[in-house]
Amino acid sequence: MRILFLTSAHVSDLARGPGRIVAKRTLGDLPGPRGLPFLGNIHQLDLTKLHLILERWAAQYGPVYLFRKGSARAVVLSDPKWCDQVLRARPETFTRFSGIATVFSEMGADGVFSAEGDAWRPQRRLAMLALAQRHLRGLYPKLQTVTTRLKKRWERLADAGAPLDVVEELKRFTVDVTTLITFGHDVNTVEQGNDVIQRKLALVLPAANRRLFALLPTWRLVRLPRDRRLDRALAEVRAWLGELVVAERTRLAAEPGRAEQPSNFLEAMLSARDDEGRPFSDDVIFGNLMTMLLAGEDTTAYTLGWAVHQMCDSPESVMELRREADELLGTSDVAGDIETANKLAWAGAVANETMRLRPVAPILFLESKVETVVGDLLVPEETRLAVLTRPAACDPNHFVEPQAFRPRRWLGEHAGAHDVSAHIPFGSGPRICPGRVLALLEMKLLFSMLYRNFDVERVGGAEGVRENFAFAMVPVGLKVRLHRRSSARADTATA
Numbered sequence: 001m002r003i004l005f006l007t008s009a010h011v012s013d014l015a016r017g018p019g020r021i022v023a024k025r026t027l028g029d030l031p032g033p034r035g036l037p038f039l040g041n042i043h044q045l046d047l048t049k050l051h052l053i054l055e056r057w058a059a060q061y062g063p064v065y066l067f068r069k070g071s072a073r074a075v076v077l078s079d080p081k082w083c084d085q086v087l088r089a090r091p092e093t094f095t096r097f098s099g100i101a102t103v104f105s106e107m108g109a110d111g112v113f114s115a116e117g118d119a120w121r122p123q124r125r126l127a128m129l130a131l132a133q134r135h136l137r138g139l140y141p142k143l144q145t146v147t148t149r150l151k152k153r154w155e156r157l158a159d160a161g162a163p164l165d166v167v168e169e170l171k172r173f174t175v176d177v178t179t180l181i182t183f184g185h186d187v188n189t190v191e192q193g194n195d196v197i198q199r200k201l202a203l204v205l206p207a208a209n210r211r212l213f214a215l216l217p218t219w220r221l222v223r224l225p226r227d228r229r230l231d232r233a234l235a236e237v238r239a240w241l242g243e244l245v246v247a248e249r250t251r252l253a254a255e256p257g258r259a260e261q262p263s264n265f266l267e268a269m270l271s272a273r274d275d276e277g278r279p280f281s282d283d284v285i286f287g288n289l290m291t292m293l294l295a296g297e298d299t300t301a302y303t304l305g306w307a308v309h310q311m312c313d314s315p316e317s318v319m320e321l322r323r324e325a326d327e328l329l330g331t332s333d334v335a336g337d338i339e340t341a342n343k344l345a346w347a348g349a350v351a352n353e354t355m356r357l358r359p360v361a362p363i364l365f366l367e368s369k370v371e372t373v374v375g376d377l378l379v380p381e382e383t384r385l386a387v388l389t390r391p392a393a394c395d396p397n398h399f400v401e402p403q404a405f406r407p408r409r410w411l412g413e414h415a416g417a418h419d420v421s422a423h424i425p426f427g428s429g430p431r432i433c434p435g436r437v438l439a440l441l442e443m444k445l446l447f448s449m450l451y452r453n454f455d456v457e458r459v460g461g462a463e464g465v466r467e468n469f470a471f472a473m474v475p476v477g478l479k480v481r482l483h484r485r486s487s488a489r490a491d492t493a494t495a
C-alpha cells in the first residue's frame with residue numbers, strides 16, 4: 001500500500017486538517033470490473049439497468065470501486081460515511097456531474113437541480129421557501145381538492161373494471177399538486193382525457209439519461225425522429241409555461257404588492273432581483289419551471305407506484321393503513337386538514353419503507369471540482385463519481401432483515417439494526433431534496449385516500465413488475481384493478 005502525503009494547499013477544505021493529509025489509495029488502486037482496451041466497461045453497461053449493474057458490482061467489489069466508460073473513469077461509492085462526506089462537500093468540492101447541466105440546458109431545463117455555485121444559491125433559496133412546511137399549510141385545501149378529484153375519477157374507473165396503468169394515474173396527481181404548489185395554477189389533469197402535459201414530460205428524463213451516457217453527442221449532428229419528437233414536446237411544454245408566465249407577469253403588474261410576499265415559486269422567480277436590481281433571465285425562469293415539473297412529477301409518482309406494488313404483497317400493511325385512516329379521517333374520504341395528514345404515521349412508515357427498498361433516485365452523479373481526499377482515497381480534480389443510495393439501506397448492518405418490506409420498523413418496532421443515516425432517498429447535505437416535505441405529505445394523503453376507499457388488485461404477479469432506470473427508477477409493468485372497498489369502514493359500520 002502506498003501512502004501519499006499532500007500538503008493542504010493541494011487539497012480542498014474537505015480534506016484539510018492539521019498538518020498533512022494522508023491518502024492511502026489512488027484511483028489506480030481501486031478494484032473494479034475488468035474492461036476492454038479503449039472501451040472500458042461500455043459493453044457491460046445496459047443503460048436501462050444501470051443501477052442494478054452498479055449495485056451488483058458494489059456487492060462484488062465493495063463500497064468503493066472504479067469502472068470505465070471509454071477513457072473516462074468513474075468511482076462508485078456505497079459506504080454511507082463516504083457518500084455522506086461527498087454529498088455534504090457541495091457545492092465547493094463536488095458538483096453534480098457536469099454533463100447534467102449541458103444536457104438539461106439544451107432541453108431548456110437548466111434550473112436549480114443542474115445549476116452550480118453562485119448561480120445555484122439564489123435559485124435554491126427560492127425553491128426552499130416555496131416548498132417550506134408553513135407554505136404548504138396554507139395550500140393544503142388545494143391538495144385536498146386534487147385528492148378528492150382523484151378519488152372520484154378512481155370510483156368511475158373502478159366501476160368500469162378496466163386494468164389501470166397506475167403510474168400514469170399517479171402522475172396526474174403529482175403534476176396537479178406540483179403545478180398548484182409551485183405555479184399557483186390548477187392544471188387539473190385528473191379530470192382531463194389522455195392528451196395531458198405528462199405525455200410530453202414523459203419524453204424528457206429518458207432522453208436526458210440517454211444523452212448523458214451517449215458516447216458521442218449524435219443529436220447535435222443529426223436529429224433522429226426521437227429527437228424531433230422530443231423537440232416538439234419541449235416546445236409545447238415551453239409554450240404552455242409561457243402562457244403561465246405571461247398571466248403571472250400581468251397579475252404582478254396589476255398588483256405590485258404581491259412581489260413583496262410571493263405566494264408561490266413562479267411569483268418568487270418573477271419578482272426576485274439580484275443586488276444590482278436585475279431579474280432572473282427568461283432562460284433561468286423557464287429552466288426552473290421545467291425543473292420543478294420534472295422533479296415534482298416523476299419522483300413522487302414512481303415512489304407511490306412502488307408503494308402500491310409493495311402493498312399488493314403486504315396485506316398486513318393494507319390493514320394497518322386502513323385502520324389508521326378509519327381512525328383519523330372521521331367521516332371524510334380524504335384527510336380534512338394538514339394536522340390530520342401529518343398524524344398518519346403508518347402512511348409515513350409505508351413511504352419510508354418503500355423508499356428504502358425502491359429508491360427512485362438510486363444513483364446520484366457527481367464530479368470533483370478540485371483534487372481532494374475522500375475516506376483514504378485521493379480523488380483528482382474532475383473525477384466522476386456515482387453515489388449509490390440503495391446498498392447501504394439494504395445492508396443487514398444498517399437495517400435488520402433488510403430485504404423484508406416491514407413498515408413497522410419506522411414506527412420504532414425493530415429488534416435489531418435501524419441506522420437511519422444509511423437511508424438517503426432524498427440525498428443529503430446542502431442539495432438535499434427541497435421537495436421532501438411536500439412529497440411525504442402527498443404520499444400520506446394518497447395512501448390514506450386509496451386504502452380507505454378502495455381495494456387494490458395487481459394484475460399479474462410481482463415478477464411482472466420491473467425496475468427500469470431512466471434517470472429515475474421507474475416501475476414498469478405495474479397494472480392494477482381498483483374495486484370500491486368491500487369491508488365496512490369504521491364510520492359506516494357504527495352508523
Ligand code: HEM
Binds near residue numbers: 295364438439
Ligand atoms: C418521493 C419523492 C422525491 C424523491 C425521492 C426526491 C429525491 C431527490 C433527490 C435524491 C435529489 C437530489 C439530492 C441531492 O443531490 O443530494 C432531489 C433534488 C431535488 N428535488 Fe426531489 N425528490 C422527490 C420529490 C420532489 C418534489 C415533490 C419536488 C418539488 C416539487 C422536488 C424538487 C427537487 C429539486 C428542486 C431538487 C434539486 C435541489 C438542488 O439541487 O439543490 N423533489 N430530489
